[in-house]
Amino acid sequence: MPKGRKSLPPLDYLLAFQVTGKTGSFTLASKELNISESSISRKVKLLEQHYGVQLFKRGHRSITITSEGFELLSSVSEALDILKEASSSLVEKETSNSITLAATNSVASLWLMPRLNKFQAVNPDLNIAIVSSDDDEECMAASNDLVILRGNGDWSNFHSELLFGETIFPVCSPNFLASNPDVTSKKYIQNMDLIDVASSHFEWMNWTTWLKSQRMNSPQSVRQTIVNTYPLAIQAAVDGLGVALGWQHLVDRYLDTGTLLCPLGDNHVKTSDGYYLLVPKN
Structure with a gap:
């Protein structure tokens, strides 16, 4: 075996030796590294065979590091610290991206x-x-x-x-408008097939609260489509199932392409709330 290779033992041998030297015990080293005591002892023994020197004197219930072991421990500890720092820097760099x-x-x-x-x-x-x-x-x-x-x-x-702030208005598909021309009249909107979102967020606006803000009665439609997420409500409107409530900024691209339209024109409700970007203080 080339001499250069002989000088480089497996890293796990060095780690087992370093922790054993630091703790002064195979038992404590096994607990720190979460491997068996016999495995620690075997790795240290293999390291001693690799270098051809005794690193620990073994007693009945104790071990004592030798002068050769003490000299090696200093160098190995320093080298492992450098490796840990390099590893941490690499992980930190990856995390920062x-x-x-x-x-x-x-x-x-x-x-x-x-x-x-x-x-x-x-x-x-x-x-x-x-x-x-x-x-x-x-x-x-x-x-x-x-x-x-x-x-x-x-x-x-x-x-x-x-x-962005919160501005809410009715939206429907062109096909729904063609089949239900009365949807352009505010007084008939409550009788249309309405699409609503069932949510645990009672503070979020729904058709009942939107109509109330317009001084109108609760939905009178016989047929309603209820979904549990807002994107589903918008998809239902795109598919012509009825009239949904559109949030400005969230449905803009549908309005820009004509996939959805505002049957009541500029009739809308603006709240005091909005959508915020949050950054943890810590």
């Missing part, structure tokens, strides 16, 4: 995803993980670097910046 962004289902699907390709083109070295959930606690989990939520801008553990 990754970001996890959490958002509500509506924002993630309708606002964020259509912009993601352009963002990645400008930031090709940034890896992005998207968490989509209507559970605020899940969105604000410590594992997420950035969060987009609806609210008033006041989150105690986060810095917040307004992305």
Whole structure:
């Protein structure tokens, strides 16, 4: 075997030796490295055979490091520290190029995803993980670097910046409008086939609260389509199942392409809330 190779024992031998030398015990080393005591002892023995020197004097219930072992321990500890630091730097560098962004289902699907390709083109070295959930606690989990939520801008553990306000209006497909021309009249909108979202967020606007803000009665339609996420409601409107509530910024691309339209024109409700980008204070 070439001499250069002989001078380099397996790393796990060195690690077993270093931890044993630090703790002064095969038993404690096995606990720290989470491997058996016999495995620790065997690796140290193989290291001694590799160098041809005794590194520990073994007693009945104890071990004592030899002068050769002490000299090697100093060098091995320093080398392992350098390796740990290099490894940590590499992991930190990799982590710094990754970001996890959490958002509500509506924002993630309708606002964020259509912009993601352009963002990645400008930031090709940034890896992005998207968490989509209507559970605020899940969105604000410590594992997420950035969060987009609806609210008033006041989150105690986060810095917040307004992305866009909340303006809401009816939307439907051109085909639905053609089959239901009365949908353009405000007084008939409550009688149309309406699409609504069933959510645990009672503060989110639905057809009942939208109509109430217009001083109108609750929905009178015999047929309603109820879904559990907002993107499904918009898809239902695109498919001509009825009239949904459209949030400005979230449905803009559908309006721009003519896939959806506003049957009541500029008739809308504007709230005091909005969608905010949240950054943890810590």
